[in-house]
Amino acid sequence: MLMLPAVNEDARLNRVPVLYWNHVGLEMNRVVHSLDGPLTGPTMSSRALGLLHLAMHDAYFGALGQNSPYPTYLTMLPATVDPAWGPAEAEHALAGAATKVLDALYARKASAISDATHETLVVMMRGLIGAYPGEINTLHSAYVFGEMIGVTIIGKLGVKPGEPGADAGYYRPSKGRYKFREDPVHPVRRAALDPEHPERGSKPVRAYHGPHYGDVQAFAVHHPQDHVLAPPPRGEQAYIDALREVVALGGAPGTPHLTRKPDQTVAAFFWAYDGANLIGSPPRLYNQIVRKLYQDGVAGNLTHEQLIRLFALINVAMADAGKFAWKEKYKWELWRPQTGIREHDTGSGPGAIGGMVTIDSDADPFWTALGAPDTNTNRQAFKPPFPAYPSGHATFGSACFQMVRLFVGKAGNKKDGQGIDDLAFDFVSDEMNGVSRDLDGPYDPSAPLSDQPGTVRTRVVRKFASLWDAIFENGISRVYLGVHWNFDAFDPANVPAEGPRYGRPAVLNYSNVWPNRAEGLPVGGIPLGLGIANDIWDSGLREPPAVQNITVDVSQSIALNMTPTPAR
Secondary structure (H helix, E strand, C coil), X not given: CCCCCCCCCCHHHHHCHHHHHHHHHHHHHHHHHHHCCCCCHHHHHHHHHHHHHHHHHHHHHHHHHHHCCCCCCCCEXXXXXXXXXXXXXXHHHHHHHHHHHHHHHHCCCCCCCCHHHHHHHHHHHHHHHHCCCCCCCCCCHHHHHHHHHHHHHHXXXXXXXXXXXXXXXXXXXXXXXXXXXXXXXCCCXXXXXXXXXXXXXXXXXXXXXXXXXXXXXXXCCCCHHHCCCCCCCCCCHHHHHXXXXXXXXXXXXXXXXXXXXHHHHHHHHHCCCCCECCCECHHHHHHHHHHHHHHCCCCCCCCHHHHHHHHHHHHHHHHXXXXXXXXXXXXXXXXXXXHHHHCCCCCCCCCCCCCCCCCCCCCCCCCCECCECCCCCCCCCECCCCCCCCCHHHHHHHHHHHHHHHHCCCCCCCCCCCCCCCCCEEECCHHHCCCCEEECCCCCCCCCHHHCCEEECCCCCEEECCHHHHHXXXXXXXXXXXXXXXHHCCCHHHCCXXXXXXXXXXXXXXXXXXXXXXXXXXXCHHHHHHHHHHHHHHHCCCCCCCCCCCCCCHHHHHHHCCCCEECC
């Protein structure tokens, strides 16, 4: 059985029903990344959390009927509710939706994982469900109503068999200049020929994550045609400046011209969460931070109903951020710095025809990025297996934190919701919590991480003056790892220089954020994520008109004596 290190938060948070189910979703996030299970990577893990929270949202507020303070996402609920239901019945419905979605996401057997891995995954999921401190009354009609909501949400927004998910399909990268392709440091990994019998050997696999993910169903964005980006710079001065910056700030220790400071290295690791063992993916980190904001009272004294609404908003925003970021990633297919710096000279790379007497002074065929940390393993750092532009981290983080800022009324007075806020917080990242480490040998899932030899990461409490600051550092942190260019996060022209490089986040103003698109298209993941959050907030977390309603199974309606009813 996998042994998960304890999380660094007040245990009393999980006495709040929606926060407990959020906790289950976040634990399953790090479980699947630790077991190489289903729904891994930033795309599918953000989608899983979006499905979970949207189903709980509609189950709870749908059960309250005309007494609900918020409208449901669904324009047509799958069943009529009892007018006498109140908050107690709504919590039954919330639990029914949560368990139904969790079962749909994690109890199905994926062909690429072994029976033993699947069994461990299911046992851990059911153990977490069984530890719910509240009541799970599966016979209560409100619980069954919640289950029906879960079925409906999964039916509308879940990735179905045969639909494009995060799998590579038949995608193969281009060999052209500036084009994304395999990481030159370790371009292949070995995968078992038969997951049930690894002793039968392995095969080389080239991983490409989510080339068709941009075609999945959006959750709640109402203006999908507007969430697109300007092309990334390629060859012009902005590109050259970004290349020199990554060389200076993103290289591995010992690389030429490296000037990265310890604080920048801390920032790089703090925000990483690159699907690491026992840690998971970026959406888990951003949820953890919002939990900390609630724990410390930074976002105000929120009620349970407000928490249900807030966590639905942030996770739906991140689910849509994944779709639109990956749509842009594979539209532009921009290479990452590891490839771009090594092949910067025009005589380098698979597409080169002729060379120069000496290579370009900005090129380094031996350059190595600090890399995304493969924490809690003995494996080397890596380059994420998908194109650079835009940064997924920047898009997810800005979508999440902007939604918090909008919800608590701290997003500034501009039309596009930009401006400094006073939502100050401190946080301990699982990447640097005094427990996570770089192991000396293979990870042993049967032993606590604290008993396994390796170099322990120093525990660092990192403080932020505002969420606006956090949005910026989350984006620039990927440059410090050497896995992104600065324009993957933002237009460098938007960031005034003060001192060695960038100005204070308080003075930042990102151009062309939706709905303020007077000057053209935005550059990078931060304005993309801000615009996605603005769109969902502006439309009230409602089902987009283009999404077709599905009908609930007739036998369910008959058995429950329920009929579809319009949502308020």
